[in-house]
Amino acid sequence: MSDSPGLLLGGTDQGPFLMTARMANRHGLIAGATGTGKTITLQNLAESFSRIGVPVFLADVKGDLSGLAAEGKSHPRIDARIKKLAVENFQFRATPTVFWDLMGKKGHNLRTTVSDMGPLLFTSLLDLNDTQGGILYACFKIADDNGMLLLDFKDLRAMLTWMADNARELKAEYGNISSSSIGAIQRKLLVLEEQGAEDFFNEPAVELDDLIKKDFSGNGLVNILDVSKLIHQSPKLYACFLIWLLAELFENLPEVGDADKPEFVLFFDEAHLIFDSAPDALIDKVEQVVRLIRSKGVGVFFISQSPMDIPEDILGQLGMKVQHALRAFTPKDKKI
Template sequence: MGTPITIAKKNRDTTQAIVLHSQFANRHGLIAGATGTGKTVTLKVLAESFSRIGVPVFLADAKGDVSSLAQAGSSNPKFDERIKSLGIDNIPFAASPVVFWDLFGEQGHPIRTTISEIGPLLLARMLNLNDTQEGVLSAVFRIADDQSLLLIDFKDLKAMLSYVSEHAAELKADYGNLSPASLGAIQRNLLALADQGGDLFFGEPSLNILDFMQTDAQGHGNINLLAADKLMHTPKLYATFLLWMLSELFEQLPEVGDMDKPKLVFFFDEAHLLFDNASPALQEKIEQVVRLIRSKGVGVYFVTQNPLDLPESVLGQLGNRVQHALRAFTPKDQKAVKTAAATFRANPEFQVEQAITELAVGEALISCLDEQGTPQIVERGWVMPPYSSFSPISPEQRKALMSQSIVAGVYEQSLDRDSAYEMLQQKVAERQQQAEQAALEQQRAKEQEALAKQQAKEQAALAKQQAREQERLAREQQKEAERTARQREKLTQDIVGTFAKSAARTLGGSTGQKIVRGLLGSLFGRK
């Protein structure tokens, strides 16, 4: 058997409590109502109640006022009057064990996950991609897996997108058309998300989702409080982060069936953000997780202004409901009132549709599952007061609580191991080194070729010079031979002439001259 959790006191008889049975708390729930009607107090009462029976809680603090759970409340005349009207003598004021978290690491312990863990489907939603761009992003993840490239943080994904863009032609045969336009759109949206601080969400150490499921020394469940005042400025990141948490819980927790109480209760504030502009595939995933996660012992409670914010397929799975006042000023508001009224089992003692518009602050229509798991008829009641303060804690108190947290120092220091960015940088460096080596070898080959050409040219010039030199020497030798021949001929002529003259002088007279002429004529061919 579970533990009955008192949510409210019935209007007609404050001695009768409206309870939520803990064994059916994993049948999910809804807290709805217009702004200022008391949703936050209801949220605090439920969170405190779950914590006191040992159930850990996760909820987002969108306005910064839910941090008051961490300090005990105090009495004041208005508060005393309220509890007296409920037939309560006193409230045992107490603080709840709160662990503060913050995606940006400013008002709580940082929360991180890796790009690979969040996956292409949720990341596409976070980046607001269309179907074509989502398909390209899925291909990028597949390429990274096939090439054993770890996608951990923003710079890994940016490096991977650049790599795919540069090698799109090579990858097309295996992964289809990787459109440059789609890759460019993904890169631009990634930069826009980084400008909003979304890059801080990706990295290591990655969150161990089981750290949300801890109890304190007294056995009270920790209330994990996410600082969401800044996060709400990036609603896509907020919604995707909470959906990722649900997905992680669904994947990591074992099937447990029915239990006396849930393992964890998850409050999703501003629930409409989860479904706004969700693709059919994503909405189907959300519905599947919500439908099946109860078997893992997790209860999901949606907090929103209007029940119409949730799809009917999800709304129909919510067994525990608290409906605060709605205003029916416009046709859309009137439709919302009718929708809210139609989700309750009618109570013959009042008109549900009319009552929704008449509820005072702190008053609500409540219907929970009874001990047999059957939806009870709707009751009109006053929500119980919280044990904690109504005033937010100071920054100094928050820091002190963070320093004493069970996860203090676990997630504060980020890690940056070798992943896709470093691996791709190494590949680039290797390719650059290979290109430089090839260029160097090519330069050396050119230099060797130029040297060989120069040597050949020099050898040709030398051979030509040697040929000219030999030709010159031959001409000089020929000239020398001709000169020698002329000198010999002249010498011969001189010798003959001298001999003739000598003979003429010797012989004298005409006889002698005739002999000489005869001799000379014989020598020169004359007779």
């Protein structure tokens, strides 16, 4: 018999619907048309995970998740629902919450350094060709060889400019350094910089331990990242952050096997906004993570209006679906 705790999803007159916490690291999808309760399900799961000691990360697209930090209030409909589901020992209470913001306006600054991001992720994110990618790798190698840290965007762009000015002296050891290739890299970096990358690539850098924490009572910390403007105004920067976060989780968390509950759970609301304009590097990284990160105790949940919003290679890896009412107005919709 499993000792894995059960998480209440909802219920009917026949009884409650529970999700075993052990199943959470098999990932999931919460789907349904607008107004059918997807956000409530998300909040309910986030609170439930927190109460069994599992830290949570939420990407807040609509700005409506901050209420998790406040204690709820009684209402006749809520009271009736609690009675119908026969929830024992129910009480309203706040969830331990930390707010983050890549821009530092609605929460703590969430930052990393250029060196931590590394040339591989930058090459994928910027969609560099082999020649440009090779030059970026040389840039990081030169910095390492000379004991220099690439902390922010100014450091990276200054290093690339110095490489162009000293290409002849560097050629023997690091290969041909084309000024036109460096110019192409600089232009792509400029796009990221215009979207606010200088706020993300800076110090002090956030560690995974800052996100995967519990409070003094053993409740998992709920991390809420405000992306209400970021996802629309700075989509490349948002993709940059997600690639970094997923890479950090995949590379640094230890193997835990098939645990009774996950170590960390991520929720991505309005997931179609991620995948509609996502670079191939992000989709590849998400697919890699959902395929392989289960053994590290990480669960990933996507929330969207239709399962068709999620790429098929990723959708096929999701082990659980919570489906609210779907509206089938077209022949394509009816196939869901």
